[in-house]
Amino acid sequence: SAVISQKPSRDICQRGTSLTIQCQVDSQVTMMFWYRQQPGQSLTLIATANQGSEATYESGFVIDKFPISRPNLTFSTLTVSNMSPEDSSIYLCSVSPGGSEQYFGPGTRLTVT
Amino acid sequence: QKEVEQNSGPLSVPEGAIASLNCTYSDRGSQSFFWYRQYSGKSPELIMSIYSNGDKEDGRFTAQLNKASQYVSLLIRDSQPSDSATYLCAVREVKMNTGFQKLVFGTGTRLLVSP
Numbered sequence: 001s002a003v004i005s006q007k008p009s010r011d012i013c014q015r016g017t018s019l020t021i022q023c024q025v026d027s028q029v030t031m032m033f034w035y036r037q038q039p040g041q042s043l044t045l046i047a048t049a050n051q052g053s054e055a056t057y058e059s060g061f062v063i064d065k066f067p068i069s070r071p072n073l074t075f076s077t078l079t080v081s082n083m084s085p086e087d088s089s090i091y092l093c094s095v096s097p098g099g100s101e102q103y104f105g106p107g108t109r110l111t112v113t
Numbered sequence: 114q115k116e117v118e119q120n121s122g123p124l125s126v127p128e129g130a131i132a133s134l135n136c137t138y139s140d141r142g143s144q145s146f147f148w149y150r151q152y153s154g155k156s157p158e159l160i161m162s163i164y165s166n167g168d169k170e171d172g173r174f175t176a177q178l179n180k181a182s183q184y185v186s187l188l189i190r191d192s193q194p195s196d197s198a199t200y201l202c203a204v205r206e207v208k209m210n211t212g213f214q215k216l217v218f219g220t221g222t223r224l225l226v227s228p
Contacts (some may be wrong), residue, residue: 001159033215042201042220043157048213056213092156100145102203102216104156 002027002097004105012111013083020079021108023093028073033102034066037090046091049076083112115140117204119219127227132189134222136202139183145205146178146185151221152198161187192226199223 003026013019023032034046046066047055055068069077080087088111094104116139126132134148145164149157163169163176163185175188185204189196202219 043218045215048215058215090156100205101147101159101162103159104149107156 001101002029002095002103004093004095004103006093006105006108008108009106010109010111012113014113015084017083018079018081019083019110020077021091021093023076023078023105025074025095027097029095029097030073030099031096032070032076033094033096034068034076034078035092035094035104037092037107039089043092046078080110083110085112088112115143115204115206115217117202117217117219119200119202119222121220122223123225124222125225125227126192128192128194130192130226132192132196132224132226134187134189134200134202134224136185136187136219137183138185138202138204138217140204140206141180141183142209143180143183143204143206146176147203147205147216148174148176148185148187149201149203149218150198151201157201189224192224194226194228197224197226 005024007022032049035043045058046061047057049055049068049070051070067079091108094102096102118137148161150160151157161176163178169176173190177186199221201221203216207214
C-alpha cells in the first residue's frame with residue numbers, strides 16, 4: 001500500500017476563485033489519479049497524472065478548469081479554477097504502487113459559496 | 114463508458130448475520146475487481162481484490178467472482194455494527210489500443226448492521 005496525504009483537508013471558497021489541492025505520497029509512483037465525489041454520489045475520475053507528461057482527462061473534465069501538475073514521482077496538485085457551487089465536492093487523489101490495487105488519500109472537502 | 118451496477122440499498126442485517134453485497138459489470142473483458150469500504154465522511158478503503166473466478170477469503174470477508182455471468186460479490190460473515198458503511202465495487206477498465214487503465218466505480222451499497 002501507500003501513505004497518502006492531502007492538503008487542505010477542507011476549505012470553504014467563494015465563487016469565482018481557485019483552489020489548489022496537494023497530494024503527497026510516501027513512495028515513488030508512476031501514476032496518480034484525481035477523483036471527485038459529489039454529495040451522495042460515487043467516485044468519478046477527473047484525470048490521470050503521469051510524471052513528465054500531460055495529464056489525461058476524462059470526458060467532461062478539461063484542463064482549463066482542472067489543471068494538474070506532477071513535478072515528481074511523489075507529488076501532484078489539482079487546481080479547481082473559477083469555482084461555482086456545483087464544484088462543491090470531495091476531491092480525492094489515489095495511487096497504484098504495484099500497478100493493480102489503488103489506494104486513496106483522505107480527501108479534500110470543498111464547499112463553494 | 115463501461116458500467117458497474119450495484120443496488121444502492123440500504124441493506125439491513127442483524128449483528129452476526131452474513132451480509133451479501135452484489136455487483137454486475139458490463140465489460141466482458143474485465144480482469145480485475147475490487148471492493149472498497151467507505152465510512153461516512155471518510156475516503157474509500159480497499160478491502161478486497163479478486164482476479165480469478167471463484168472465491169477469495171480474507172478474514173470475515175469473501176469475494177466471489179463469476180466472469181461468465183459478469184458478477185462479483187462480497188460476503189461479510191458475522192457482521193458487526195462497525196461494518197456499517199457504503200461498499201463500492203470497482204472494475205478495472207483497460208483500453209486495448211493504448212493500454213490506458215482506470216477504475217470504474219459502482220454507486221455503492223449502503224450496509225446497516227443493527228446490534
